[in-house]
Amino acid sequence: MGFYFGKKDKLKSRKLIETLFNEGQSVSAYPLRLVYLETSFEDGSFTKTAVSVSKRHFKKAVDRNRIKRLIREVFRLKKSHYFNNISTQYALMILYIGNEKPDFQSINATMDRLFEKFSSRTFPNEH
Secondary structure, eight states: OOSOOOGGGBOOOHHHHHHHHHHOEEEEETTEEEEEEEEOOTTOOSEEEEEEEOTTTOOSHHHHHHHHHHHHHHHHHHHHHHHTTOOSEEEEEEEEOOSSOOOHHHHHHHHHHHHHHHHHHHOGGGO
């Protein structure tokens, strides 16, 4: 698994997103929250991910889009480290729940904590 975040890695299905919020579990590492659901995909990808930033905290689309770009970039770089050896498929939604504009370093550190929590919860025998 390389450092890419292509079209087949993006979560776009409205049905799956609705199921994810209704039946999924979540872990948090402020200011990020990860909602995840074990599922199966026909295209063979192991994770499909979407990113969301609240319009309530960031009124300007420019700010929301910048935060989403930062989160997607950090996820792209971290994905191979955390999801390289998994056999189950997951739908993921990364939510930014903070109200300050983050920088790359803070998102990077928070994403590490978030995925450590996710890994310890979903793969407890590996840690």
